[in-house]
Amino acid sequence: MEKLVLNTEYPVQMNNNLLLGKQSMGINEAKLLRLVIMQVVKQDEDFKTYTASIKDLAVTLNIQSGNLYRDVQKICENLLQSLVRVGDGNPKHKWKTFQWMSSAGYENGIVTLKMHEEIKPYLLGMNGYFTTYSCENILAMNSFYGVRLYELITFKLMNGEVVDGREVELTVDEIRKACGCEKKYERMSSFKEKVINIAVKEINEFANIKVVKNYEKKTKNGMEKVYYKDVKHGRNIESFKFYITVKHGDVSKISEEKKAEIETKIKRMAEKNAKKLDAIAIIKGQ
Numbered sequence: 465m466e467k468l469v470l471n472t473e474y475p476v477q478m479n480n481n482l483l484l485g486k487q488s489m490g491i492n493e494a495k496l497l498r499l500v501i502m503q504v505v506k507q508d509e510d511f512k513t514y515t516a517s518i519k520d521l522a523v524t525l526n527i528q529s530g531n532l533y534r535d536v537q538k539i540c541e542n543l544l545q546s547l548v549r550v551g552d553g554n555p556k557h558k559w560k561t562f563q564w565m566s567s568a569g570y571e572n573g574i575v576t577l578k579m580h581e582e583i584k585p586y587l588l589g590m591n592g593y594f595t596t597y598s599c600e601n602i603l604a605m606n607s608f609y610g611v612r613l614y615e616l617i618t619f620k621l622m623n624g625e626v627v628d629g630r631e632v633e634l635t636v637d638e639i640r641k642a643c644g645c646e647k648k649y650e651r652m653s654s655f656k657e658k659v660i661n662i663a664v665k666e667i668n669e670f671a672n673i674k675v676v677k678n679y680e681k682k683t684k685n686g687m688e689k690v691y692y693k694d695v696k697h698g699r700n701i702e703s704f705k706f707y708i709t710v711k712h713g714d715v716s717k718i719s720e721e722k723k724a725e726i727e728t729k730i731k732r733m734a735e736k737n738a739k740k741l742d743a744i745a746i747i748k749g750q
């Protein structure tokens with residue numbers, strides 16, 4: 465077993481097929497899942513069973529002490545029931561569905577968690593086709609939609625799918641699938657209010673990037689600056705454009721700088737784990 469590292473500056477790394485897949489879960493389930501994913505480093509050959517003090521976990525997830533044991537149990541059980549769906553959403557095309565977690569438990573103040581074996585190809589030994597970010601960018605968020613829109617935007621930024629290094633376009637279908645809300649908020653006004661607007665607010669308040677009011681929209685009071693632009697095909701909105709800046713730095717350099725920063729942190733984690741294993745071997749006389 466391995467102790468869960470709760471240093472939220474460490475990176476979350478996901479294969480892009482996994483990140484872009486359909487997800488549906490509560491905000492605390494999303495945070496806990498990403499804390500576990502954060503433990504996986506490139507050098508790992510297998511998943512470990514991770515342990516964490518329930519009180520430390522409560523602090524990280526901001527769970528109130530009065531409901532601590534009940535809430536942590538519920539979060540873990542919900543996560544065990546959550547599915548990830550990899551594919552383009554068309555049931556006639558190639559797809560795969562599996563659980564995120566294979567087991568979770570609690571005993572004597574310690575929570576144990578292990579990821580499902582089916583996720584190994586999407587987290588272990590990744591070469592190039594992945595998205596990465598520091599976990600601290602999402603842990604203060606209160607909306608699962610904020611987490612998912614942040615991940616989609618980060619994917620676009622890191623993989624060069626931007627205009628002039630700043631403008632990101634996401635289709636309505638991409639966002640609905642990623643957020644698991646294909647059948648919810650079917651009216652576009654509700655979808656914008658309940659998903660897009662809340663997600664943008666969360667990103668601007670808590671993440672390392674910012675969605676800027678760079679577009680104009682005609683209202684009854686005249687032209688007004690807005691956070692995103694509707695891209696229509698005929699009368700239907702097919703996608704949204706977001707203009708992105710980095711709160712501290714230049715968004716056009718996010719791919720190179722972020723990847724270098726992440727690689728340094730991964731190297732430090734690997735060195736730390738190696739030292740820990742050496743120490744255990746010495747103690748055991750191996």
